[in-house]
Amino acid sequence: MARILAVDDDAAFRESLTETLQGLGHEVHEAASGPEALDLAQRHRYAAIFLDHRMPGMDGLETLAALAARLPQLPPVVVLTAYASGSGTIEAMRLGAFDHLTKPVGRAAVIDVLDRALRTRGDGGEEAALPTAAARPAGDEDEGELIGISEAMREVHKRIGLAAASDVPVLVQGETGTGKELVARALHRHSARSAGPFVALNCAAIPKELLESELFGHVKGAFTGAAAERPGCFRAADGGVLLLDEIGDMAPDVQAKLLRALQEGEVTPLGSHRPVKVNVRVVAATHRDLAAAVREGRFREDLRYRLEVLTIALPPLRERLADIVPLAEHFLRRAAAPRPAKRLSADAARALLDHAWPGNVRELRNVMERCHALQRGASITAADLDLRGDALPGALEAGGSAGPLPADWLELPLPAAVERLERLLLERALAQAEGNRSQAARHLGIHRQLLYSKLAQYGLD
Numbered sequence: 001m002a003r004i005l006a007v008d009d010d011a012a013f014r015e016s017l018t019e020t021l022q023g024l025g026h027e028v029h030e031a032a033s034g035p036e037a038l039d040l041a042q043r044h045r046y047a048a049i050f051l052d053h054r055m056p057g058m059d060g061l062e063t064l065a066a067l068a069a070r071l072p073q074l075p076p077v078v079v080l081t082a083y084a085s086g087s088g089t090i091e092a093m094r095l096g097a098f099d100h101l102t103k104p105v106g107r108a109a110v111i112d113v114l115d116r117a118l119r120t121r122g123d124g125g126e127e128a129a130l131p132t133a134a135a136r137p138a139g140d141e142d143e144g145e146l147i148g149i150s151e152a153m154r155e156v157h158k159r160i161g162l163a164a165a166s167d168v169p170v171l172v173q174g175e176t177g178t179g180k181e182l183v184a185r186a187l188h189r190h191s192a193r194s195a196g197p198f199v200a201l202n203c204a205a206i207p208k209e210l211l212e213s214e215l216f217g218h219v220k221g222a223f224t225g226a227a228a229e230r231p232g233c234f235r236a237a238d239g240g241v242l243l244l245d246e247i248g249d250m251a252p253d254v255q256a257k258l259l260r261a262l263q264e265g266e267v268t269p270l271g272s273h274r275p276v277k278v279n280v281r282v283v284a285a286t287h288r289d290l291a292a293a294v295r296e297g298r299f300r301e302d303l304r305y306r307l308e309v310l311t312i313a314l315p316p317l318r319e320r321l322a323d324i325v326p327l328a329e330h331f332l333r334r335a336a337a338p339r340p341a342k343r344l345s346a347d348a349a350r351a352l353l354d355h356a357w358p359g360n361v362r363e364l365r366n367v368m369e370r371c372h373a374l375q376r377g378a379s380i381t382a383a384d385l386d387l388r389g390d391a392l393p394g395a396l397e398a399g400g401s402a403g404p405l406p407a408d409w410l411e412l413p414l415p416a417a418v419e420r421l422e423r424l425l426l427e428r429a430l431a432q433a434e435g436n437r438s439q440a441a442r443h444l445g446i447h448r449q450l451l452y453s454k455l456a457q458y459g460l461d
Helices: 010-023 034-043 060-070 086-094 107-119 152-162 180-189 207-214 232-234 252-264 290-293 301-307 323-335 346-354 362-375 412-434 437-444 448-458
Strands: 003-007 027-031 046-051 077-081 099-102 172-173 197-200 241-245 281-286 312-314
Touching: 003 010, 003 034, 010 027, 010 046, 010 107, 034 046, 034 060, 046 060, 046 107, 060 077, 060 086, 077 107, 077 180, 086 152, 086 180, 086 346, 099 107, 099 152, 152 180, 172 180, 180 197, 180 241, 180 281, 197 448, 207 232, 241 323, 252 301, 252 448, 290 301, 323 346, 323 362, 323 412, 323 437, 346 412, 412 437, 412 448, 437 448
Parallel strands: 003 027, 003 046, 046 077, 077 099, 172 281, 172 312, 197 241, 241 281
Antiparallel strands: none
């Protein structure tokens, strides 16, 4: 039996969570606010804390920061929210949360996260200390926000939050167009280096003869055409974050000099013999398989290990079906601002879900911006999208078992619209996975248990 603290201003949810935890054999204390939770946590020792994100007065993130500052050892804290956002998840993890779950939270999810949380405790019930950082306001959503409601993207948000609490190199992997630079910018924005510069360099776009100068700088007269001193990206990013995009395309001789810069924390400009100290966090990004590149002799193994201290893998858009329509609507709003955005018709939403998106999020953004620029009506149809390329394997035709979405689906009462779209997504994922439910759950970016419950809810097999 463990002693657990449940913190939520919603009495009904708090009581339900308490009943679930007590049913698992645990002792549960309740708090309705952040200050009350702080008082209890300083008087009792808890094995885990379930903490609501949005509460009046002191919210969950402020409470988490205060707990981390006042407790000698912070127990595993599970932050719960009914309003999931990328920045909220990242900030919760950065501040030391053990996990970040979206309401409603089922019994199975409570059992799973609590089992993982209790396993983090050391001998004699001592809770493992978690990284902490000073509290910062999460801020509003902006155009650099990593949009995504799928479980796959929530895991990416959590990973960014964990990485933001440290200062080690990070490798971001993903197909072209998945948003690797957005991950690096989110990491910078939520880290202790947020006040410092963010500098991005595409290693594939710079000829190898010039890449060394771009990275480390040069002095006047270092080579023909060097009419003035150039600081280079490392010195420009001093105190902040340097993104080395497409690191897998870097020439081997430059790789050796990059490795030395990372190991020594200093760079030597071309034409100079005096090293310059730099304080830079490097985030590398690539769409290539670095392990394969090492085996083929195209990438240094020691540099790979130096860059892969933490890894964040971005899933392709075709494996994030739940994110496609929200992303499309986001790009339409951004293109239209400050005017009202165009709306997606039912057949347009269906076409977006059917498309394979080889160009990932970048392709989707371009399609939406093109539609906004060319279509004068208030809504966008499937014909307006002018999608190129193949559909997803197993995509349903309009007469599939889910049935077409009604033309006025956005005018339906919200529960009915959600039900119709959920059913269509489930049908799409099952067809794409050829009936394999585990694979369908991965395509949707949700837990298998949630998929099973939804299949039962809609009578699907």
